[in-house]
Amino acid sequence: MDRLVKPDVDEVEFSFMKGENCTATFCLTNLMHTMSVAVCLSTSNPSVFSFSQDFSIIPPLSSSSYTISCKSSDKLPLSTPPDKISVRSAMLPIGKAHTDDLRRLFSKPGRHVFKDASLLISFVGFDVVEFLISNHKRIPDLRSLLNKAISGCSKSQLTALMEPAVSSGKLGLVSVLIDAGVDVNVKDCLKQSMLSSAVRTGKIDIVKRLIDSHCKIDFSVDLVLHIAAAMNHVDLIELLRENFPDIPVNSVDSDGRTPIHTAAAHGHVEVISFLASVGGDVEAVDRTKWTPLHFAAAGGHLEAVEYLLNCSNVKYAVNSDGRTAFALASENGHTDLFDSLRLDDALHRTARAGDVRGLRSCVAAGAKVNGKDQNGWTALHRAAFKGRVECVKALLEVGAEADAVDNAGYTPLRCAVEAGQEEVARLLLDSGAKPISSKI
Template identity: 30%
Template structure:
């Protein structure tokens, strides 16, 4: 067998050629070698020259074998982006003689822009990075992250108004929803970012949108407790008594159940919220406030005309509910109110 290299008479000029760098990506380098002799192999494989590719360790400057065999190409994978790598080829004869090629160097390419880069730019509020990614055109602006949130949803939730404007100018859909049905407007309302709320409204976001539970942006704003946002939303025309799909709760009912925020409740009532509305179980905001021991809200609702005589589907009134759940302060408040109510005088019948 005529081996490709005269091992016994090895000189610098007769050393194997370095491996040829072919395709390079951000995580792989493809190497080729001995291309001119590939077609001349004869006889059984054990009589062929064997090839090894060795990679240099940049810290110790020693070489380790990453491939051994009879092929004439190898793809080195699992590499770091934008990194220089050095390789050499070792050619061995069946008798054990071997020769090394000069070193071949190659650098991996820059990591391609992905949705992770897009969301990373939004998370750290990096305007320049976001603009560069979007101008590159390789990432869709509405691709969701692992939590199902678009970049706009994240920016709206965090209150990054400049990023919201950049994303909208690059074609993001303001009405997309996450897995629970919330859109960017709902997230901004709950978080209290009025500038973002105004901008989203000016670019097609709707007050009529509902999440999977049937809640509107006003429900979420009421939960968030940000009065300046609630006040602007009401002036902008959102429906004050929209009911959710589960319990039939209005935003005022949500306040009664969740936060007990008196200031938010006042804004809702001033905008026309029905203080005596009933949910699907027959409960009023006053009943819900009593059950959740929101004493100041109970006082407000009574001042605004809540009917303490209304009973639920089981025939229970607010005073009975307060006693059953041992809401002592609320019981005292309700009893005091009842004593203050003028007694109805008997009206003589007309014959």
């Protein structure tokens, strides 16, 4: 005989609710045909768990139910390893005994006492799942505990836990809830989809899981490209555009800012470059007329400033306060941006003044040979208009575009002609500039 009684379960489940007493029941059956059995119940954590009766007597081939209580607490009494119920038994030939007699019986070690079972204690319910999600970083064997806990929850309760699960950044937590049948299209407190929350975690695996589960987004509310841009996640932007081809790359937030504005404000050049390559407007202005260059300059992001200068013509654009990107860099003490934001201006000044040496120095320092001012003029326009022959030669030697067009459609040749600079006009024609009339 290896045991005298048999429990009806291997695990006792508590439907835990914060601040409330909770109970669970289980049943023991006497396996003896002719003899009563004395039973002693105990737990590995008596300060938390207690029984309605620690000692009892079960008649032959009969069953008895037992209630175990868990003290009320705002904190889930979870332990590692899990708490257990120990079931011990002993044969009782006389069939009856007082509690003190039973206490003495089980206090004496020996072969007369059987250890019949060790029942695990587990917890289920909404408060349990919420606790596990909130404390996921310090709970071992989290997934098995969660799989058990969700058995005591309704679908609506589990759906209410999607946002904290997604925000945790743990794919396992999200997958358990999705596999349990939650509504992946539940909204957070800002009326945004779970994909917005997922993108904020920066976890591409969670974003993929939600997309594969048919999570939808509202382009007017879910500014997922802005979120990804702020976090410098080109991979997420690519994934979102692949799965939502209609997502507007120039969508704006409540301030009228596009994802490129956001990336520029953080100095994320790779994101700016990618967004620009798929149609992002590098010259967009927000509600206060700030361009991405304004944000990059104000934040002191040199690489972003240089990239935007190379692919846009808004260096002289002013915001609603009348400030240029240079003014914002100056106000914020970003002196390392001065050369980038003013170097082209210096090139234009030397071209206008006929300073060949200064012009070559500007080019050597990195000035854009074909950089345009607020009117679309290049340095070659200025040199041609002023008749600076040597500067025109020097600019053409370093790659100046002979047929560059300003905002009014004027080329350097036309500027030279209208200014009466015949020598410059002939030089430009000899260098391949397109003639504007047969009279030249």
